[in-house]
Amino acid sequence: MEHLEGTVENIIFHNTDNGFVVFKLKPANENGTVAVVGNMLVPLVGEQLELTGEWAEHARFGRQFKAASFKKVAPASVKGIERFLASGAIKGIGPAMAARLVKQFGLDTLKIIEEKPKRLQEIEGIGKKKAEAIHEAYSQQSEMHEVMLFLEMNGVTGAYAGKIFTQYGFLAISVLQENPYRLAQEVQGIGFRTADQIAMSLGLERNHEERITAGIDFALLQISQAGHCCVPEETLVQEAAKLLLVDPIDVARHLSFLIQESRLCVEDFHGMTLIYPRHLYYAEKRVAERLLRLKDRATQAPDDDLPAIVDGWEKQSGITLAAAQREAVLSSLLHGVLVLTGGPGTGKTTVVRGMLDVLENQGFKLLLGAPTGRAAKRLSEATDREAMTVHRLLESTGGVEGAPLFMRNENEPLDAEVVIIDEVSMMDISLMNSFLQAIPDGCRVILVGDVDQLPAVGPGSVLKDIIRSTTVPVVRLTEVFRQAGESMIVMNAHQINRGMLPDFKSSKDFQFLEISDSDAVADAIVELCHEQLPKEGFNVSYDVQVLAPMHRLVCGVENLNKLLQQALNPEREGKASISGANQVLREGDKIMQMKNNYTKGVYNGDIGFITGIQNGRVAVRYPEQNVIYERGEIDELHLAYAMSVHKSQGSEYPVVIMPLISGHHIMLQRNLLYTAVTRAKERVVLLGSKAALNTALSNDRTKRRYSLLAERLRGEEL
Numbered sequence: 001m002e003h004l005e006g007t008v009e010n011i012i013f014h015n016t017d018n019g020f021v022v023f024k025l026k027p028a029n030e031n032g033t034v035a036v037v038g039n040m041l042v043p044l045v046g047e048q049l050e051l052t053g054e055w056a057e058h059a060r061f062g063r064q065f066k067a068a069s070f071k072k073v074a075p076a077s078v079k080g081i082e083r084f085l086a087s088g089a090i091k092g093i094g095p096a097m098a099a100r101l102v103k104q105f106g107l108d109t110l111k112i113i114e115e116k117p118k119r120l121q122e123i124e125g126i127g128k129k130k131a132e133a134i135h136e137a138y139s140q141q142s143e144m145h146e147v148m149l150f151l152e153m154n155g156v157t158g159a160y161a162g163k164i165f166t167q168y169g170f171l172a173i174s175v176l177q178e179n180p181y182r183l184a185q186e187v188q189g190i191g192f193r194t195a196d197q198i199a200m201s202l203g204l205e206r207n208h209e210e211r212i213t214a215g216i217d218f219a220l221l222q223i224s225q226a227g228h229c230c231v232p233e234e235t236l237v238q239e240a241a242k243l244l245l246v247d248p249i250d251v252a253r254h255l256s257f258l259i260q261e262s263r264l265c266v267e268d269f270h271g272m273t274l275i276y277p278r279h280l281y282y283a284e285k286r287v288a289e290r291l292l293r294l295k296d297r298a299t300q301a302p303d304d305d306l307p308a309i310v311d312g313w314e315k316q317s318g319i320t321l322a323a324a325q326r327e328a329v330l331s332s333l334l335h336g337v338l339v340l341t342g343g344p345g346t347g348k349t350t351v352v353r354g355m356l357d358v359l360e361n362q363g364f365k366l367l368l369g370a371p372t373g374r375a376a377k378r379l380s381e382a383t384d385r386e387a388m389t390v391h392r393l394l395e396s397t398g399g400v401e402g403a404p405l406f407m408r409n410e411n412e413p414l415d416a417e418v419v420i421i422d423e424v425s426m427m428d429i430s431l432m433n434s435f436l437q438a439i440p441d442g443c444r445v446i447l448v449g450d451v452d453q454l455p456a457v458g459p460g461s462v463l464k465d466i467i468r469s470t471t472v473p474v475v476r477l478t479e480v481f482r483q484a485g486e487s488m489i490v491m492n493a494h495q496i497n498r499g500m501l502p503d504f505k506s507s508k509d510f511q512f513l514e515i516s517d518s519d520a521v522a523d524a525i526v527e528l529c530h531e532q533l534p535k536e537g538f539n540v541s542y543d544v545q546v547l548a549p550m551h552r553l554v555c556g557v558e559n560l561n562k563l564l565q566q567a568l569n570p571e572r573e574g575k576a577s578i579s580g581a582n583q584v585l586r587e588g589d590k591i592m593q594m595k596n597n598y599t600k601g602v603y604n605g606d607i608g609f610i611t612g613i614q615n616g617r618v619a620v621r622y623p624e625q626n627v628i629y630e631r632g633e634i635d636e637l638h639l640a641y642a643m644s645v646h647k648s649q650g651s652e653y654p655v656v657i658m659p660l661i662s663g664h665h666i667m668l669q670r671n672l673l674y675t676a677v678t679r680a681k682e683r684v685v686l687l688g689s690k691a692a693l694n695t696a697l698s699n700d701r702t703k704r705r706y707s708l709l710a711e712r713l714r715g716e717e718l
């Protein structure tokens with residue numbers, strides 16, 4: 001790290017969203033100026049700064065100083081003070097007035113403005129009112145700078161300082177002194193680790209109770225991000241102690257306190273103490289309560305000869321239902337809650353169509369939904385009826401990640417007598433809770449999904465737990481109705497689901513390209529996308545999806561995206577681009593929205609294309625709408641030439657390409673491969689080693705997620 005001291009000459013560029021600023025600095029004891037870049041509150045012209053950072057060579061702008069942190073030095077010379085005041089920093093003082101002020105008060109000018117504003121009236125043109133106004137404006141400026149200085153001194157640099165100041169304004173110092181961990185809860189973009197770093201530099205004790213609380217919260221957050229609703233007490237204590245570097249006994253003691261205060265929830269189950277974050281505890285409990293209530297409350301169908309209704313439908317549609325399929329349609333007429341599960345080609349769609357027809361015939365008002373836009377679209381196409389995302393169904397009105405706001409809830413329930421949701425394996429416990437709260441008593445709920453798919457990204461294994469509980473009617477379709485010749489993908493998906501080697505020989509619809517070296521696998525994927533598939537008539541942007549088991553390594557999502565971007569949408573004169581976290585986004589790129597943004601109406605997993613980039617703003621075209629992202633929001637976007645299998649859930653693509661390499665062994669699981677393969681409609685190309693394929697096939701130890709939904713549904717003593 002190097003130091004640089006000097007006076008700010010002028011501001012060249014300033015981005016208000018992320019605090020990025022470029023300015024010219026005149027170094028002390030040197031002629032000329034240098035360019036400084038960094039993330040910080042915009043300095044004032046004439047201000048003297050002490051910067052720490054490093055010199056760098058910019059391809060277009062040449063040598064510049066990249067400032068990591070800065071410290072303000074009060075202008076020490078009369079000239080410095082005059083420049084500072086002349087810069088317009090203080091409302092009411094321009095260059096002429098600045099000159100008069102320093103002429104009169106010299107080095108004491110700032111002190112007089114601050115402490116003896118009455119004396120300002122000694123200057124011609126300054127009356128009582130104006131003197132007060134100058135004093136006021138200066139105090140405000142200095143207060144802000146005091147906050148910035150305080151943050152700087154405590155190791156909070158650039159963008160963070162800006163965010164903290166934006167959130168708390170002049171209260172920032174007291175918030176930080178009281179409980180710096182509030183930042184993790186209240187300031188977007190600041191997590192536990194940053195807040196902890198600030199707290200440590202403020203001298204907070206390792207064992208401080210706010211620190212331990214924050215550590216426990218963070219450990220719980222990580223655990224829920226791994227898919228669990230709750231966690232055994234010992235695991236939580238160990239995790240938090242490791243994170244905080246404190247004695248587990250202290251964590252355990254504090255945990256008991258948090259439970260006593262009802263800030264966390266607890267459940268004892270077979271001698272095991274399970275800890276829940278409050279929202280997940282209530283979500284799980286209410287999902288169970290609601291399902292049990294709705295189960296037996298369905299309004300009866302007007303006709304009572306139910307088998308005759310199904311017979312009538314078979315005749316009219318020309319389809320003879322298999323026994324399980326028939327049972328499913330009948331059950332939809334009988335029960336308040338019904339689960340329909342089965343793999344590809346087992347007739348789920350056929351059965352749903354049957355259910356819709358018979359229920360509609362009985363006069364029931366129906367609604368259809370699915371957790372993602374893509375899945376809703378497919379459901380709508382397959383049933384010739386309107387289908388919406390669950391978020392739209394519930395009339396999402398914003399809110400933030402983890403705390404969405406829905407217009408539809410127990411007070412304002414959905415106007416429906418039957419609601420059918422497809423791809424339910426993707427619904428986490430929170431969304432299921434919001435959904436069930438909006439179902440009026442008497443309304444039927446039909447949950448359709450493939451329980452062998454990967455579970456939801458969010459916490460819980462709702463579909464699996466409901467089935468496991470055996471308290472809700474479940475129809476499981478196992479017979480495959482597609483012929484081998486008709487679809488090798490479906491046949492092979494079932495082979496994979498049974499842990500058996502797929503058939504790669506019979507059709508080019510399902511290929512395995514054996515390549516042992518990871519770099520060669522990555523190259524082959526690019527070649528397929530860039531050369532071969534387009535030659536065969538595929539539109540790679542729309543028809544082909546590369547899925548990877550992991551983010552890391554040569555064949556991980558990140559690297560494949562870089563390689564594919566280079567090949568499919570290379571840099572070109574006149575094509576605008578913008579740098580984000582670990583990626584460059586370019587006009588024409590295929591991108592994915594990475595989290596639910598309720599305000600913009602774009603959701604985790606939505607795919608779009610960048611249509612323009614201007615002044616740090618990115619325009620994206622989604623199938624349903626165009627959306628503008630401000631500079632500070634572009635981290636919500638990620639290149640999507642390649643994506644993780646998890647993110648592909650609920651979508652289907654003509655062609656799926658997936659690397660299978662040993663380096664990804666921790667992620668190679670049967671349900672991951674099964675989920676990937678079942679995304680494809682026309683062709684699957686797997687590339688990699690047989691060993692990796694075998695690992696994926698044989699590993700069916702899908703990690704059990706901690707949840708007590710099944711037990712609650714069974715009414716077990718907890």
Ligand SMILES: Nc1ncnc2c1ncn2[C@@H]1O[C@H](COP(=O)(O)OP(=O)(O)OP(=O)(O)O)[C@@H](O)[C@H]1O
Nearest residue numbers: 320321322343344345346347348349350351481482
């Ligand atoms: N009882 C049946 N008799 C004859 N054909 C059937 C029957 N049930 C389903 N099929 C046929 O089997 C194929 C798969 O059915 P369907 O699309 O309903 O299954 P699915 O479970 O929704 O599959 P996917 O998830 O792959 O779309 C379709 O061509 C359908 O017409």
